[in-house]
Amino acid sequence: MEKIEAETQWLRFTILPKILKSGRLVDNYSDSKDDTFVIRDIDVDVIGHSEAFMLTFCYRTTINFEYDGEKYQRKMVVKKTPMMPPEVYESIQFGALFSNEINFYTEILPEIQKLAGGKFAAPKYYYSELNQYSAVAILENFAEQGWRVTKDRVGLSLEHALIAVDYLGKFHGFAYAMKHKSPEKFSQLTEQLKESRYASDVIHPEWALIMKTSNERTAKAVAKFQPQIDEEFVKKLGFLIADYNLYGRQRVAPREPLATLCHGDYVRNNVAYRYNNQEVPQEIMMFDYQTLRVSSPMIDLAVFLAVSTYADVRYPNFDKIFDEYCSALYDSYRLNAKAEVPESMSREELLKEYVRFLPYSVSISGSFLMTLVEPLDMSPEEMFAAQLTDQEIIDRTMNQGGEIVDKEVAHQVKEMLELSQLTGVSIDDGINLNKLQKV
Numbered sequence: 001m002e003k004i005e006a007e008t009q010w011l012r013f014t015i016l017p018k019i020l021k022s023g024r025l026v027d028n029y030s031d032s033k034d035d036t037f038v039i040r041d042i043d044v045d046v047i048g049h050s051e052a053f054m055l056t057f058c059y060r061t062t063i064n065f066e067y068d069g070e071k072y073q074r075k076m077v078v079k080k081t082p083m084m085p086p087e088v089y090e091s092i093q094f095g096a097l098f099s100n101e102i103n104f105y106t107e108i109l110p111e112i113q114k115l116a117g118g119k120f121a122a123p124k125y126y127y128s129e130l131n132q133y134s135a136v137a138i139l140e141n142f143a144e145q146g147w148r149v150t151k152d153r154v155g156l157s158l159e160h161a162l163i164a165v166d167y168l169g170k171f172h173g174f175a176y177a178m179k180h181k182s183p184e185k186f187s188q189l190t191e192q193l194k195e196s197r198y199a200s201d202v203i204h205p206e207w208a209l210i211m212k213t214s215n216e217r218t219a220k221a222v223a224k225f226q227p228q229i230d231e232e233f234v235k236k237l238g239f240l241i242a243d244y245n246l247y248g249r250q251r252v253a254p255r256e257p258l259a260t261l262c263h264g265d266y267v268r269n270n271v272a273y274r275y276n277n278q279e280v281p282q283e284i285m286m287f288d289y290q291t292l293r294v295s296s297p298m299i300d301l302a303v304f305l306a307v308s309t310y311a312d313v314r315y316p317n318f319d320k321i322f323d324e325y326c327s328a329l330y331d332s333y334r335l336n337a338k339a340e341v342p343e344s345m346s347r348e349e350l351l352k353e354y355v356r357f358l359p360y361s362v363s364i365s366g367s368f369l370m371t372l373v374e375p376l377d378m379s380p381e382e383m384f385a386a387q388l389t390d391q392e393i394i395d396r397t398m399n400q401g402g403e404i405v406d407k408e409v410a411h412q413v414k415e416m417l418e419l420s421q422l423t424g425v426s427i428d429d430g431i432n433l434n435k436l437q438k439v
Contacts, residue, residue: 002329004044006172007044007059007061007078008042008044009151009171011044011061011063011078012042013136014037015127016039016063016065016321018124018127018435019127019138020034020037020067020300021034022126022127023302024124024126024127025072025123025126025363026067026068027071027075028067028068029067029225030110031066033067034113036066036067036069037065037066037067038065038066038067039063039064039065039091039374040064040065040066041062041063041064041201042061042062042063042064043058043063044059044061045061045062046058046059047059049139049144054078054269055082056080056081056082057079057080057081058077058078058079059077059078059079060075060076060077060141060143061075061076061077061078062074062075063075065092066290070087070439071072073203075140075141075143075225076126076138076139076140076141077123077138077140077141077142077307078136078137078138079137079138079139079141079334080134080135080136081094081133081135081136082099084309086099086133087204088250088337089133089134089202089209090200090333091200091203091207092204093133093196093199094135094201095190095193095194095198096134096194096195096196096199097196097290097291098128098130098135098136098137098290099130099194100194100196100289100290100291100292100293101288101289101290101292102130102137103192103193103292104129104168104289104292105122105125105128105137105190105289106125106128106137107189108189108292109122110123111185112174112188115174115178115336116151121147121283121285122285122350123139123140123141123142123287123328124139124140125139125140126138126139126140127341129247130192134325135344139287140385142272142285142287143249146274146287147272147273147274147399148272148273148274148275149268149269149272149273150268151371151402152268152370154268154307154308154369154373154425155310155311155370155405156283156308156309156331157247157267157295158311158313158320159280159281160281160323161304161305161308161309161313161317162272162320162321163273163281163282163283164266164284164304164308165301165304165321165322165324165325165328165374166295166303166324166325166327166328167283167284167285167328168263168300168301168325168328169288169326169328169330169331169332170328170329170332171196171259171261171325171327171332171380172262172287172300172329172332172333173328173329173330173331173333173335173336174332174333174336175260175261176260176329176337176345177332177336177337178261178335178336179260179261180191180337180339181336181338181339181407182344184209186261187438189261190261190294191320193293193294195249196264196276196290196293197252197291198244198245198249198252198292200245200249201245201298203244203245203429206388206393207244207394208244209390209393209394209397210367210393211244211363211367212242213394213397213398214241214363214366214367214370214397215238215241215366216362216398216410217366217397217406218237218238218362218409218413219411220233220406221405221406221407221409221410222234222410222414224337224406224410225406225407225411226409226410226411226414229309229414229417230414231353232320233417234413236427237359237362237413237416237427239282239391239436240427240428240431241359241360241362241363241435242436243298244363244396245435246435247359247363247431247436248360248363248432249361250430250431250432250435251291251297251356251357251359251360251421251430251431251437252295252299252360254293254294254295254297255296255430256342257342257344257345258296258349258350259293259294259295259296259343260295260296261292261293261294261303261341262293262294262295262296262297262299262300263286263289263291263292264290264295264300265288265290265291265303265402266269266286266298266300266301266303266304267304267307267308268308268372269288270286270287270288271284271285271286271287272284272285272286273285274419290404295435296315296353296356297329297350297351297353297362298350298354298356298357299357301325301354301357302354302357302358302361303357303360303361303364305321305361306358306359306362306365306369306412307364307365307368307369307372308365309320309406310408311408311415312410315411315415316414320352320417321363322347322350322354323347326347326350326424329341329345329350330345331370333345336406348423351419351423352423352425352429354419355416355419355420355423355425355427355429355431356425356427356429358412358415358416358420358427359416359428360425361412362409362412362413362416365408365409365412367397369393369405369409370397370400370401370406371401372401373400373402373404373405374401374402375400376400382433386412394426428436
């Protein structure tokens with residue numbers, strides 16, 4: 001209650017007057033009418049860890065106020081960095097994460113809306129600030145426009161997956177069209193994006209241990225649930241992804257000709273759907289642009305399928321899902337570029353690129369899927385303050401999510417091997433192995 005009261009006071013006396021003066025709170029703002037601004041009720045509803053996995057402190061707020069004799073209500077979502085030691089803040093790279101999100105809403109989104117004729121769905125931006133060891137972003141509560149995050153935290157249906165990849169293909173196609181038609185504009189819009197995951201050579205010791213242990217868990221899971229897979233292949237995968245930074249930094253680096261604007265963390269947590277009266281998904285919108293980057297489009301597709309769908313949907317329907325993505329990509333490119341799709345973006349080339357990103361997506365699902373299947377019952381502050389021993393971290397990482405996680409990650413390795421054999425693309429293709437260290 002004390003924290004909610006503090007947030008209410010912060011909104012009332014510090015933030016809302018700033019948003020008013022920015023002209024984003026009301027359409028008819030004028031300096032001369034500032035004295036007519038009266039804030040009435042402010043309701044704060046904290047978004048708990050049981051609803052979504054977040055490293056930020058996040059809450060919904062409903063604000064009732066008066067301005068120029070009229071009554072208004074605004075519903076917003078406030079995202080703030082939690083209290084934590086500076087070294088943890090830096091190791092998570094919160095500065096880069098919030099910088100990217102702020103850059104998207106203030107610089108990139110207005111240009112996208114111009115080019116898309118205002119048809120690109122995104123929450124309205126209200127306010128942000130980036131300080132040395134804290135950051136804030138305030139956006140519209142998109143639930144007011146009929147959008148909502150799926151009830152299922154993982155294991156999305158085929159219908160959900162098809163809509164998600166169709167939208168993703170349209171987004172990537174639009175970005176490719178901008179890059180090819182207006183390279184200077186594309187460069188200008190993306191040059192301020194910061195590396196939000198792999199910039200620092202220093203990894204927080206707890207995170208390094210989690211990654212190391214999750215890789216060991218993946219190897220054990222494959223041996224148990226997919227024993228036909230050759231041990232040498234599993235060892236090769238383990239060597240590739242052993243160092244989170246060295247592999248990740250190489251894999252996500254923009255490479256021509258396929259580099260384009262990517263969300264960077266396109267998963268169930270960061271998308272919202274609109275449904276019809278029968279609860280069938282109709283549309284999708286992505287949000288949380290903290291990991292926005294120029295990279296391969298397969299960073300988004302591979303991670304979405306690995307983290308947000310289970311093998312029972314993804315595996316038998318893979319061609320259908322991949323074709324849906326490609327079709328949307330090509331239609332979007334032709335529409336926006338007014339040109340034919342380059343051979344470098346053919347289905348065959350995109351499938352090869354997908355294989356290159358499967359070790360990357362497996363490393364993420366191996367360390368993150370367990371948190372979706374079996375959420376930790378603690379807030380971000382409690383998470384950062386927890387003083388776990390190395391053995392406690394190892395035990396939790398090896399067991400969290402149980403057999404569901406083990407079977408799923410093992411199956412992803414099976415899919416990786418099969419697609420690698422099908423395309424003739426090695427899982428280390430494009431990686432300088434000499435720059436990877438043995439861990």
